[in-house]
Amino acid sequence: MTKSKTLTGxxxxxxxxxxxxxxxxxxxPGGAIMPIYDALYDSDVKHFLCRHEQGAAFSAVGYARAAxxxxxxxxxxxxxxxxxxTGLADALADSIPVVAITGQVPMAAMGSDAFQEIDIFGxxxxxxxHSFQVTDINELEKVLHQAFEIALEGRHGPVxxxxxxxxxxxxxxQRLDKLxxxxxxxxLPLADISKAxxxxxxxxxxxxxxxxxxxxxxxxxxxxxxxxxxxxxxxxTLKGLGAINPDNENHLGMxxxxxxxxxxxxxxxxxxxxxxxxxxDDRVTGKLDEFAPNAKVIHFDIDTAEINKRxxxxxxxLGDLKGNLPLLTTELDIADWQQKLQQxxxxxxxxxxxxxDNIFAPAVLKTVSDLMPSNTxxxxxxxxxxxxxxxxxxxxxxxxxxxxxxxGTMGFGLPAAIGAQISRPHDTVIAVSGDxxxxxxxxxxxxxxxxxxxxxxxxxxNAKLGxxxxxxxxxxxxxLSETDLSDNPDFVMxxxxxxxxxxxxxxxxxxxxxxxxMLDHDGPYLLQxxxxxxxxVWPLVPPNTANDKMMESV
Amino acid sequence: MSAMTLNKYQLIIMADDKQxxxxxxxxxxxxxxxxxxxxxxxxxxxxxxxxITMSVSSERPISLLIDQINKLxxxxxxxxxxxxxxxxxxxx
Ligand SMILES: Cc1ncc(C[n+]2csc(CCOP(=O)(O)OP(=O)(O)O)c2C)c(N)n1
Ligand SMILES: [Mg+2]
Numbered sequence: 001m002t003k004s005k006t007l008t009g010x011x012x013x014x015x016x017x018x019x020x021x022x023x024x025x026x027x028x029p030g031g032a033i034m035p036i037y038d039a040l041y042d043s044d045v046k047h048f049l050c051r052h053e054q055g056a057a058f059s060a061v062g063y064a065r066a067a068x069x070x071x072x073x074x075x076x077x078x079x080x081x082x083x084x085x086t087g088l089a090d091a092l093a094d095s096i097p098v099v100a101i102t103g104q105v106p107m108a109a110m111g112s113d114a115f116q117e118i119d120i121f122g123x124x125x126x127x128x129x130h131s132f133q134v135t136d137i138n139e140l141e142k143v144l145h146q147a148f149e150i151a152l153e154g155r156h157g158p159v160x161x162x163x164x165x166x167x168x169x170x171x172x173x174q175r176l177d178k179l180x181x182x183x184x185x186x187x188l189p190l191a192d193i194s195k196a197x198x199x200x201x202x203x204x205x206x207x208x209x210x211x212x213x214x215x216x217x218x219x220x221x222x223x224x225x226x227x228x229x230x231x232x233x234x235x236x237t238l239k240g241l242g243a244i245n246p247d248n249e250n251h252l253g254m255x256x257x258x259x260x261x262x263x264x265x266x267x268x269x270x271x272x273x274x275x276x277x278x279x280x281d282d283r284v285t286g287k288l289d290e291f292a293p294n295a296k297v298i299h300f301d302i303d304t305a306e307i308n309k310r311x312x313x314x315x316x317x318l319g320d321l322k323g324n325l326p327l328l329t330t331e332l333d334i335a336d337w338q339q340k341l342q343q344x345x346x347x348x349x350x351x352x353x354x355x356x357d358n359i360f361a362p363a364v365l366k367t368v369s370d371l372m373p374s375n376t377x378x379x380x381x382x383x384x385x386x387x388x389x390x391x392x393x394x395x396x397x398x399x400x401x402x403x404x405x406x407x408g409t410m411g412f413g414l415p416a417a418i419g420a421q422i423s424r425p426h427d428t429v430i431a432v433s434g435d436x437x438x439x440x441x442x443x444x445x446x447x448x449x450x451x452x453x454x455x456x457x458x459x460x461x462n463a464k465l466g467x468x469x470x471x472x473x474x475x476x477x478x479x480l481s482e483t484d485l486s487d488n489p490d491f492v493m494x495x496x497x498x499x500x501x502x503x504x505x506x507x508x509x510x511x512x513x514x515x516x517x518m519l520d521h522d523g524p525y526l527l528q529x530x531x532x533x534x535x536x537v538w539p540l541v542p543p544n545t546a547n548d549k550m551m552e553s554v
Numbered sequence: 555m556s557a558m559t560l561n562k563y564q565l566i567i568m569a570d571d572k573q574x575x576x577x578x579x580x581x582x583x584x585x586x587x588x589x590x591x592x593x594x595x596x597x598x599x600x601x602x603x604x605x606i607t608m609s610v611s612s613e614r615p616i617s618l619l620i621d622q623i624n625k626l627x628x629x630x631x632x633x634x635x636x637x638x639x640x641x642x643x644x645x646x
Contacts (some may be wrong), residue, residue: 110597121574122577125574125577125578126581126585129627130626130627133574303625304621304624304625305618305621305624305625307621308615308617309618309621324584339562468643
C-alpha cells in the first residue's frame with residue numbers, strides 16, 4: 001500500500017519523529033540542513049533553538065534521561081555536526097537514547113572537501129551506538145525508524161543519521177507499510193539462575209551493587225523489592241543513585257572514589273556482590289585487583305560485553321533486569337551483617353558542623369535537597385560540586401539525578417537541565433554547577449531566556465577548577481597549574497544580562513532564606529554560592545588504590 | 555624488558571554488506587586492544603552478506619573482542635577459528 005500524498009525527505013523526517021512520539025527537538029540551523037528547517041516551519045514538532053550544538057546535544061540527553069524517552073537533536077554539516085560530538089560521546093558513555101540528525105552537503109559534492117563538509121559518518125563510529133548516512137530517499141523512512149529502534153534496543157545509546165541536502169529535498173514516493181523491525185540477533189541464553197541462588201543463599205556478607213542500568217531497565221521497583229525482601233545492604237554508583245529507596249536503612253550510599261566510608265568498607269569486606277546494571281568502572285573499583293577481594297560475583301546486565309570485562313562473574317544473568325531479578329529473590333539470614341553496617345552508617349554519617357561563617361558546600365546542597373519539592377530533577381556539572389551533590393543530596397528516582405558519569409563532561413549541567421525541564425514542565429529542575437563548568441555552555445542562558453525555562457541554577461563558586469586544584473594539592477605538590485578562576489565574570493550581572501533573577505550569598509546565615517527564595521521563584525533563577533576555595537571532597541580514594549585505603553582529610 | 559604473551563586468533567565475521575562495515579570492525583578491533591595481523595574481506599558483493607576473516611593478536615582474551623564486534627549492529631555473527639595459538643613477544 002502506498003499513501004498518495006508526496007512529501008520531501010525533510011517533511012518525512014518530522015512525520016517519522018511524530019510517529020515515535022517526539023514533540024520536542026533541540027537544534028541549530030545552517031546551510032546543509034536548511035530543507036529540514038524549512039519542513040520544520042510547517043511541522044507541529046516544537047524546536048528549541050539552543051545557542052551551540054553541544055547545548056542541543058546535552059539538552060537532548062537531559063530530555064531523554066529525565067523522561068525516559070528518546071532525545072532528538074539537529075545540526076548542520078561540518079562545524080554543526082562536529083559540535084554534537086561531545087554530547088554523543090557523553091550519551092554513549094552513559095547509555096542514553098539520543099537520535100542526532102545532521103545535514104550533509106549534497107551527494108554530488110560529498111568527498112570533494114566541499115564547504116562545511118566533514119565526514120561526520122566516519123567521526124561517528126567511535127562516539128555512537130550506531131550511525132547511518134542516507135544516500136537513497138527510499139531508504140530514509142526505514143533508516144529513521146531503525147535509528148529509534150536501535151537507540152532503545154538492549155543497552156540504550158546514541159544514533160546519528162546523516163542526511164545529504166538533496167535527500168532532504170527529494171520527493172518521497174513510497175511510504176513503508178509498517179514499521180520495520182530489527183532482526184534480533186540470536187544470543188546464547190546466559191542465565192546461571194540456580195548457580196546464583198546457590199551463591200546467594202550461602203553468602204554471609206552480600207552487597208547489592210546498584211548501577212545506572214537499573215533506571216534504564218525501568219527496574220527501580222524490582223530492585224527496591226529485591227532489596228527489601230532480601231534485606232541485602234546496598235551501595236550505588238554515581239548513576240545508580242536514586243534507585244534504592246532513600247528510606248532503606250540498609251543502603252550505604254555511593255561507593256567508589258568519593259563514596260561513603262561505609263559503602264567502600266562494606267564492599268571490601270563482602271563475600272558476594274550482586275551487581276545490577278553496573279560495570280565495575282574504574283572510578284568505582286579503585287585498584288581493580290584489590291576490589292572486593294573476597295567476593296564472588298553475580299552479574300546482571302543487558303550487555304553481554306560487560307560480563308567478564310573487568311571482573312569475572314561467578315554467575316552471569318544476561319537480559320532484562322526487570323524480569324530476571326525477581327527470580328533471585330529469597331530471604332537471607334544476614335542480621336549480623338546488616339547490624340554491623342547500620343552501625344557503621346551511624347558512626348560515619350556525614351557531618352555538617354563546619355566551623356566559621358563561610359558557606360560549607362555540602363551543607364548548602366543538603367539544604368537544597370531538604371527543601372526541594374518531591375520529584376525535583378537535579379542535574380550537575382563536573383567537579384567537586386558534582387561529588388558533593390552526589391554525596392549530600394537525596395534522590396527518589398534515578399531519573400531525578402542527571403550527571404555526566406562515564407564521560408565526566410563539564411558543560412553538561414545547564415543544557416541537560418533545560419532538556420529535563422522541557423520534558424517535565426511541572427517538576428522543579430535544579431542545575432548544580434561550578435564556576436568553571438558553567439562557562440562551558442554559558443550561552444544556554446540565552447535559551448533559558450528565550451523560552452523562559454524556569455531552571456534553577458545553584459552555582460557553587462570556589463573561583464577554581466576545584467577538583468583539579470584538589471588533585472594538584474594532594475598529588476602534585478600543590479603546584480597549582482592553571483586552576484585559578486579568581487577573575488571569573490560577575491555571575492549575578494551575567495544572569496541579569498539574560499533577564500534571569502539572581503543572588504550572591506557568601507555567609508552561612510544567608511543559605512536557608514536564599515534557597516527558599518530560589519525555590520519559590522516562578523521563573524529561572526541563579527543562586528551564586530561563594531565557598532572557600534580550599535575545601536576538598538572527602539573521602540577520596542587516591543588513584544590506583546584499594547577502596548579501603550581512602551583519605552579522609554589532609 | 556617484560557615478556558607479554560600475545561595470543562593469536564583467527565576470526566570469521568559475517569556482516570550485512572554495508573560500505574562502512576569494514577571501518578567499524580577495524581575501529582573496534584584497534585580500540586579494544588587487538589593487533590590485526592592479516593585480513594581478507596569479501597565485501598560489496600551485491601548479495602547482502604559480507605564475509606571477513608581476520609587474524610588478530612592480543613594479550614587480552616578474545617571473548618572481549620568477540621563481544622564487542624557482536625555488538626555492532628551490522629554484524630550477523632563472529633566465530634573464532636583456531637583458538638589458543640600462542641606467540642611470545644617482548645616489549646620494553
Ligand atoms: C570538558 C571537560 N574539560 C576538562 C575536564 C577536567 N575537569 C574535571 S573537574 C574540573 C574542574 C571543574 O571546575 P568547576 O566547574 O568550577 O567545579 P569545582 O570542581 O570547582 O566544583 C576539570 C577542569 C572535564 N571534566 N571536562
Ligand atoms: Mg569551581
